[in-house]
Amino acid sequence: MPRILIPTNFKYTIRTSDRSTNSPALELHNASQHSFVVHPMSDSIVRVVHQLPTINFPQKTNGGIDWETPAASHFEVTENNGVLVVETAALRIVLHIDGCPRLEWFSKLPKYSNKTPFLADSNSRAYAYDAASGGVMHYVEAENQLPVSEAEDGFAALLPGTLPLIHDERNEFVYGLGESRGSLLKTGKKFTMQGRDALAYDWEHGDPLYKLNPFYTVYNKKTNLWYGIFYNNLSDSTFDMGAEHDSLFGCFRVYQANCGPLDYYVILGDGTLPSIISAYAALVSPKPPPTSPYAFAASPTLPPLSQFGYLSSSLTLAALPHAQDAITSFLNTTRSHGFPVDGLYLSSGWCQHPTTGDRNYFVWNTQRYPSPSRFGEIVEAEMGVKVIVNVKPWLLEEHPEYGELDGTKGFVRAAEDAKGDSERESKGGAAVSWLWSRGFGEHKKGSYLDYSSKAGTQWWKEKVDEQILKNNLTGLWIDNNEISGLKDDEERFQGELGMFAAQGVENNVEQRMGWRGGAIRVGSVGKAIQTMGMARATYEALLTAHPNSRPVIISRSGVPGIQAYAHGTWSGDNSTTWKALKWGTKMTLSVGMSFGPGLYGHDIGGFAGKHHPSPELLVRWCQNGAWHSRFTVHSWKEVSTTLYMYNDVPGITDILRKVLAFRYRLVPTFYSLYVMEYHRRGWPLLKPILWHHSCDPVTLHLDEEFIFGSHVLVACATEKGVTNRPVYLPSSSNNGEDGLHWCELDTGKWHAGEGKFVVLDAPLERTPVLVRAGGIIVLGGPCEKNVYDGVHQRTALIFPSPATSSKSAKPDTKRSGMSGSFTLIEDDGRTNDHTDKGVYTELELTFAVVDGGNGEEVIEVDCAVVKGGYKLPYDAIWFELPLGDEREVRAAKGKIETKRAADGRPRGVALSIKL
Secondary structure (H helix, E strand, O other): OEEEOOOOOOEEEEOOOOOOOOOOOEEEEOOOOOEEEEEEOOOOEEEEEEEOOOOOOOOOOOOOOOOOOOOOOOOEEEEEOOEEEEEOOOEEEEEEOOOOOEEEEEEOOOOOOOOOOOEEEOOOOOEEEEOOOOOEEEEEEOOOOOOOOOOEEOOEEEOOOOOEEEOOOOOEEEEEOOOOOOOOOOOOOEEEEOOOOOOOOOOOOOOOOOOOOOEEEEEEOOOOEEEEEEEOOOOOEEEEOOOOEEOOOEEEEEEEEOOOOEEEEEEOOOOOHHHHHHHHHHHHOOOOOOOOOOOOOOOOOOOOHHHHOEEEEOHHHHOOOOHHHHHHHHHHHHHHOOOOOOEEEEOHHHHEOOOOOOEOOOOOOOOOOOOHHHHHHHHHHHOOOEEEEEEOOEEEOOOOOHHHHHHOOOEOEOOHHHOOOOOOEOOOOEEOEEEEOOOOOOEEEEEEEOOOOHHHHHHHHHHHHHHHHHHOOOEEEEOOOOOOOOOOOOOEEOOOOOOOOOOOOOOHHHHHHOOOOOOEEHHHHOOOHHHHHHHHHHHHHHHHHOOOEOOOEEEOOOOOOHHHOOOEEEOOOOEOOHHHHHHHHHHHHHHHOOOOOOEEEOEEOOOEOOOOOOHHHHHHHHHHHOOOOOEEEOOOOOOOOOOOOOOOOOOHHHHHHHHHHHHHHOHHHHHHHHHHHHHHHOOOOEEOOHHHHOOOHHHHHOOOOEEEOOOEEEOOOOOOOOOEEEEEEOOEOOOOOEOOEEEEOOOOOEEEOOOEEEEEEOOOOOOOEEEEOOEEEEEEOOOOOOHHHHOOOEEEEEEOOOOOOOOOOOOOOOOOOOEEEEEEEEOOOOEOHHHHHOOOEEEEEEEEEEEOOOOOEEEEEEEEEEEEOOOOOOOEEEEEOOOOOOOEEEEOOOOEEEEEOOOOOEEEEEEEOOO
16 A cells, blocks of 8 residues: 655754754654654765654664764755755755655765756655555655667667667766676666576676665766665565656656665765765764774675685585595695695584485584594694685574574574464474575575574674584685565564664664664664674674684675675676676676675686586686786586596696686785775775766676786686687776776787777687776785785786887877886785784885986886885885886985896886885
């Protein structure tokens, strides 16, 4: 029974601009006990809440909403003839109350000031709700989607022979929603936010998937303005980004959640995409402790350096009859073929019952693993490989400790009307669910742990310590944590513990979610709140046992804020298909534009499917994965997918060996980007081309290639049998640079960025990679065993703008890319000294093209020590030019050593580093 927010007899309260209280700035009430609030959090972030009458509609909040203390430098609320206006330094928000409340949002930013609202609620029905269930809706106006060309397919007109080209009249482009199906561009599509165990899903049409991230951004091509909307709700929901058209109400986008209140944030930032992602990241991340060196940090800790290496895995390997010996043999074989390896994901075969085959978590199968502690010693201490153990958030009824935990109320509680129903309620009052037990489609009865209960959390922490950590193993792979098996919205969480932070500890995320203890319906807060609780409990267990070791936690499911406790995630149980490879990049970029966990990738080679990846597919997948922040080969096949499985096919293993060797040498760049961009700003390591080049409208739909960092354009071959790759080269960037030039990484050949496609060779052994002039890539040393082998060597590949062909008295120093810089972060890669004590070194590597006299260009390089808290394992950094660049390289200051090419010409210099 959908209704709109009834406008009868609105009464409103206007707060002054006094920022000493956390009361809402503008609050409206009506005779039906609805409330409507507009509350500036800062100059460019404003919260809006439609609260239903709680007596009729139980909602997620338990005792009311915690309002953030306004951080706006100044805000004012005025009233004129029934129209209310809220103003900050950056925003002007007009609230019409002559019908259903309707907001119009105007930018006051000097660069983006416009008389037209950048966001407007739909007329007449913006704030609707379901009178039967208490579900809430939010309708906003969307760009007119009527066709403007006979060649259009939805919103895109096709450019024959190339990629889709956005029609000139299209101005509104929607992105985000985290790990969601389909292309990067979400305009005109519909999505379900509801965590599911989505084995072998369809990348183009599959919905829903594993994670919930109810945040999206909108770009207006005409005004060049970005803004974001975050819906602060983890209950099941849907997003319609213009899929539905209605001649009565026009074009719109709509968000609908199964439970209220409707609670959302509009984020303007400074009008640019990076600023919006940073603001959203800060909103969903815990506040850094006072000892933190950062004003913002994505997480309290950093991932260990090992997590940027090759992380091996196989469901079959962990379940072999003599798995303990088989795993050590596999790791030795991997290295004997020339592949370094840093991690092993131990699939759930470690805890399978010897007779039934069912998984009983934290109960070792000692037939397969006779001595778990010795297993940990061999793999972790002796081989230098981190083991990350698969665990799930439930116990089957047959688990030997099910009854004990049931008696302590450590499970999610059954619904009130389930009393005495053995299909729904255990003897101890727990909710009974169908849970995965052994193979595909096989399930048995059991119960989910309640991580908001003291008993459930304490049991979990004890088992992590006793069965994992005390067996000399490092990390946890928290899996199947969508909690999708809960049957009934009336089942209960106990609410004894906070889910985002320990109870009693001030935390902006906990306050924002409205969780403040006390039993609460699953349906009112959402199943996914337990996803966060599981991650937090695991994190606390690891830090309690080893307070100065960086925790290793990867989570399959995720919600906003999960990155605080789980550094890594992946796209779940994909399939061994070319489509999975091709569409995986689109998903990577969508996750990055939504502030997902910073270590992200896909199961290389494909997880599900009776067949193995062909040699060609395996090579192409590894080439793509080599640029992702998480590199994992994982499969569920009778014979595991390995990097050496095609030794009998000429050339394949050699190609893969070179791919992995280069990925390992890239680790210093990966790690520095992770710290500087993701950890400190919330930005992804892999970005869509539009991140730096949205000024070129063609880039708005490009999602099969990506920018690594800021200057490296990677265009992997992802289709069977291709030997070349069309690559679009923008001519300008969002920072105002024009006349861009792009250099092929492996050949040194330069291309002028002319806003056109160029076709690059892509034989099986090659990935087309171009570096924009001004870029720097830092490489480590070769690695044979693991990532720490390469820490003693650093080489900076520099890409100054190519020399002009004319010889003049003075070089043209106005070309783009005439200078460049890169911030290199170094620390021990193992302990928490970086985040807890500020023990790290930060180096600023720079180059500049200068006049060397006689019309010759010279490249000056420098290395400044920004912070020198960590003793470097090397004493110099080499700077090298691209292949074929014969210009002289010299130090801006200090003593240097020259490196010469085979023909005797100088190609680079080494700078000494003194801390």
